[in-house]
Amino acid sequence: MAQQARAVETRRQIVVAAANLFSRVGYERARLNDIVGESGLTRGAIYFHFQSKDDLAAIVVDEFQATSMRAVGTIAQTDTYGMRQLVMLCREMGRLLVDDPVVRAGIRLIIELHSGEAPIPVYLAWIEAIKYFVTKAVEDGDVPPDTDAEEAAVFVTESFVGAHVLSYAVSGHDDLPARIDRLADYLVTALMPDERIAARSDLLGARWTPQTEPGA
Amino acid sequence: MAQQARAVETRRQIVVAAANLFSRVGYERARLNDIVGESGLTRGAIYFHFQSKDDLAAIVVDEFQATSMRAVGTIAQTDTYGMRQLVMLCREMGRLLVDDPVVRAGIRLIIELHSGEAPIPVYLAWIEAIKYFVTKAVEDGDVPPDTDAEEAAVFVTESFVGAHVLSYAVSGHDDLPARIDRLADYLVTALMPDERIAARSDLLGARWTPQTEPGA
Numbered sequence: 001m002a003q004q005a006r007a008v009e010t011r012r013q014i015v016v017a018a019a020n021l022f023s024r025v026g027y028e029r030a031r032l033n034d035i036v037g038e039s040g041l042t043r044g045a046i047y048f049h050f051q052s053k054d055d056l057a058a059i060v061v062d063e064f065q066a067t068s069m070r071a072v073g074t075i076a077q078t079d080t081y082g083m084r085q086l087v088m089l090c091r092e093m094g095r096l097l098v099d100d101p102v103v104r105a106g107i108r109l110i111i112e113l114h115s116g117e118a119p120i121p122v123y124l125a126w127i128e129a130i131k132y133f134v135t136k137a138v139e140d141g142d143v144p145p146d147t148d149a150e151e152a153a154v155f156v157t158e159s160f161v162g163a164h165v166l167s168y169a170v171s172g173h174d175d176l177p178a179r180i181d182r183l184a185d186y187l188v189t190a191l192m193p194d195e196r197i198a199a200r201s202d203l204l205g206a207r208w209t210p211q212t213e214p215g216a
Numbered sequence: 217m218a219q220q221a222r223a224v225e226t227r228r229q230i231v232v233a234a235a236n237l238f239s240r241v242g243y244e245r246a247r248l249n250d251i252v253g254e255s256g257l258t259r260g261a262i263y264f265h266f267q268s269k270d271d272l273a274a275i276v277v278d279e280f281q282a283t284s285m286r287a288v289g290t291i292a293q294t295d296t297y298g299m300r301q302l303v304m305l306c307r308e309m310g311r312l313l314v315d316d317p318v319v320r321a322g323i324r325l326i327i328e329l330h331s332g333e334a335p336i337p338v339y340l341a342w343i344e345a346i347k348y349f350v351t352k353a354v355e356d357g358d359v360p361p362d363t364d365a366e367e368a369a370v371f372v373t374e375s376f377v378g379a380h381v382l383s384y385a386v387s388g389h390d391d392l393p394a395r396i397d398r399l400a401d402y403l404v405t406a407l408m409p410d411e412r413i414a415a416r417s418d419l420l421g422a423r424w425t426p427q428t429e430p431g432a
Binding site for chain 1: 381
């Protein structure tokens with residue numbers, strides 16, 4: 001059992017080292033040797049767990065998608081209204097990009113490794129999730145009933161992607177939380193009439209973090 | 217003179233070939249040999265004009281920035297209100313990304329070649345331009361006076377960057393015009409009160425193209 005726990009820990013160390021390198025230099029420039037250096041392990045230890053750089057990139061993308069879907073799922077289960085859940089999701093994805101190396105690498109890899117001309121699964125999943133929150137916001141009376149939830153969801157996803165691309169380019173993601181705050185305010189203004197915004201006093205600063213849900 | 221015209225034409229051919237390759241495979245994967253193949257010229261002809269791949273990338277970025285600033289300058293000089301100019305600029309940048317290989321490559325290269333932790337000049341220039349249009353829109357009475365023009369400009373830029381990143385990833389930019397249409401509508405809704413939008417019947421479809429200005 002101790003051996004298995006060690007193996008899980010080693011595997012985790014390798015994935016994080018690969019993620020750190022992928023997020024800094026991208027897939028093309030990352031070399032397996034540099035991942036070895038970054039991890040502090042031996043080449044043999046890495047090959048015991050993974051066959052190739054491709055393997056590692058696929059694992060990083062899978063774990064990023066799983067983390068991202070977990071955030072969507074947990075926020076969807078909170079007991080609050082749709083627009084607040086949407087604002088929470090924006091902030092939580094921003095937090096993950098800053099704090100979680102696997103998320104930071106995954107979001108870069110899905111664009112770099114994408115062969116083009118086909119939807120990217122994680123974006124489709126985000127769009128579905130946001131569509132769900134917008135549809136709920138229509139039922140809550142916060143968003144006008146003639147809103148096209150699919151179009152709104154694509155717009156929210158695009159704004160988020162642009163914020164993180166620019167934040168990464170100019171500050172290595174340091175300014176992402178500030179960009180997400182501005183983004184959340186504008187999304188609220190774009191989707192909700194002024195009087196509904198005024199009526200929702202707990203909306204603009206809304207944030208979800210694991211520790212706010214001790215009973216979950 | 218004929219010789220000089222030929223040199224200009226050859227140089228242009230090389231820049232477009234480099235741009236086509238950079239926009240397809242990115243800076244890292246582009247090899248000078250592939251640019252030679254793409255251009256249909258000889259290696260010697262290319263080295264006569266440019267020393268290296270770096271040289272070509274710098275030229276592509278410069279020309280992209282110049283084209284982009286030309287669009288901003290010309291639209292700023294049209295005789296119409298600020299929000300309409302902003303919508304025109306979004307659509308014109310979208311058109312350039314679809315039609316102009318140098319713009320398509322330039323926007324990819326500025327992110328790829330950016331060393332991080334510093335502003336990217338072309339984004340700062342866009343933000344300045346959009347800030348100018350938003351400030352004008354406040355004077356026009358279309359946008360509320362308490363709007364922070366700088367923050368609004370950053371948000372518009374982020375949304376545009378996200379739309380083009382996702383459009384490129386899933387459709388090689390084929391769906392960019394549709395994304396820009398949606399984006400323009402949402403930006404208008406985010407920035408203007410409903411009654412001002414209703415009063416501006418020529419706003420939502422607004423588009424600027426060189427041929428609409430025969431006198432310019």
